[in-house]
Amino acid sequence: GDKDWGDYEFTFEAQKIDGAEAFLVLFRVLNDEEFYWYNIGGWGNIQIALEKGVKDRGWGLIGPVVRNNIETGRWYKIVVRCEGAHLTVKLDDKTMLDFTDQTNQHLKGCVGLGTWNTKAQYRNIKVTSLDGKTLFEGLPELKKEQIGTRFWQFYGKGEAQLTEDNPLNSTWCQAITSDADEAGVEQKPFCIRKGEVYNGSLWVRGEAPDGMIVKLLDGDKTIDKAELAASKTDWSEFKFTFRSRVNAKDATLRIGVTGKGTIWLDQVSLMAKNARKVGGYRPDLLKAIADLKPPVIRWPGGCFASPYRWKDGIGPQHKRKVYPREIWDDLDINSYGADEFIRMCKKIGAEPLLVVNIGTKAWNENPNEQEFLQDVLDWIEYCNGPATSKWGKVRAENGHRKPYNVKFWEIDNETWGMGVENYIEAVRKFATAMKKADPTIKLAACGSGGFDLEWNRKMIDGCADVIDYLSIHHYENPDSFAKGPFNYEKFIRQTGELITKSKNPNLKIYCSEWNAQSIDWRTGLYAGGVLNAFERCSDNFEMAGPALFLRHQSATAWNNAFINFDHTGWFTAPNYVLMKLWRDHYAPDRLGIEGDVKGLNVVATKSQDGKKVYFKVVNPSDKEREVNLTLGKGFTVKKASMQIVAPGSLDARNTLKNPDAVKPNKGEVEINGQDVKFKLPSLSAAVVTIKGR
Missing domain, CATH: 2.60.120.260 (Galactose-binding domain-like)
Incomplete structure (x- = not known):
């Protein structure tokens, strides 16, 4: 279409052939960042909602969400009408969306059709102006490439x-x-x-x-x-x-x-x-990961985990299987498999966490549950079994005679589409067999996405006794950088209360995917705040891992990664900057804090030897704050220092050309006896280190 198209009707018919979801309907598309799309049958084919992309801010939900399911094999008639900021969508003559966008409206742009992890077909595509003129009809002309191989x-x-x-x-x-x-x-x-x-x-x-x-x-x-x-x-x-x-x-x-x-x-x-000297990894990116000192790294993560077949990714490269990943319109050549992942973790001092594929129907064609269970048990034996065992012998043949002793395992990823009752049944079956194969392992099962407390309640009631971690996910709107951490902390505490009353009060919460969907300073403020929230919930909360961890600059979506790179170099996003600052000032013992924090997000910890206190603080407000800390009895203040990140704008970000626009700098701290005083600029985050005598 034409980027100058303004008001129009976009009509077509759509049929779902196979897959987990249904139709993506794009309109008012200016570029890869600025668009609307109507997600019909999204989120596991349970709802319909409008999403909007904003330049440099990613995309997210706007407008009402409608519960709906799209049937396979049925043709649907869909009509999208754009008139100024007023947007309507009809599905088989039923109005599903009647919404007026009040901010940053897209008033012009092309149209498009797509799918997400779904095979679908479209027909009778037509775009008309509101005065009845045909702007487009039929199918777009696709250029034929001689070679057919992407990137060549x-x-x-x-x-x-x-x-x-x-x-x-x-x-x-x-x-x-x-x-x-x-x-x-x-x-x-x-x-x-x-x-x-x-x-x-x-x-x-x-x-x-x-x-x-x-x-x-x-x-x-x-x-x-x-x-x-x-x-x-x-x-x-x-x-x-x-x-x-x-x-x-x-x-x-x-x-x-x-x-x-x-x-x-x-x-x-x-x-x-x-x-090759460091094991086949890019040295600069390996160092970027190592500098965060992650205690645990999860893999395969996200939507990659549920269709992953680990046996295709071991052994000589020319014998590894290559197969399509339709969700990303790409091929997985399996050059990075279990051995490469575990070796990377060992190299940087992290524990590997492996996510197993239990054979969900949405991601695997005609799955046989027993076959997938055996595949999981074989993976445990490959990683942890002696070299004399069937799969331990294969590991030894691949150059790793000693067992890897992988401790942490997770039972699939984001299984909400299969229903909680079905998933509980699967967890009980898989967990029992997995722990029988290796009683030393620790198991995580899928918890909520967002604020779904009911899912967590049913999971805790149904299988808390056979797992060690409840794995929850949350992606925040970056505009909620101030309140978002407190809202999620409340949700974590509610989940913790369910655990305390359960048949396994020792069950721990593991937030295996978290982030704010941006790489500007908002995501740094959110990262500092939510990491503080995680520490404050440490009675029930034990582990967390962000997503995305690494992202190539050519990717067209999910621009929220901690480490961003191309073929020449890399840069860190503000979430990485804050996480590294917090990690470099980790201490195991949390201290109580009394007084009025005045909207600040704070946590205080003490080193194991008792000689250092760390005060981690985020000021998400638009006002400067003066802070006065008074250390209690048992700790005598000797000196103090501060590392502060205050780039001055929510839009501040690092780039390949300017990788240090957002970074920690030395701040001013005043000591008066047991009092430590400092100022926090607006929209800033800092760590104050207090050394005792």
């Missing part, structure tokens, strides 16, 4: 096509035919460092009488190259090495056939030697 481009004279003809380890491989001279495929950008060595490999079959060539290019200049021979009908691996004498931020990897020939290509890999 064809060069030279010849052709390149995806083919299902005898692939190496998946459904597809890349066929390349050169008519003369040189032709092949290329990908960019790669960040190449001067003095670095790059080891690569690729799998090839076919015939290229004049050989193949692999090049690393900086524009038109060759950084290094390797000549390969390809004259076999069977798949063979070819290894090569590049050495760079230059820096090149946007280098190109080129793989070509010289002269006439046809080859089939698969499993291309290129990795810097310094990454």
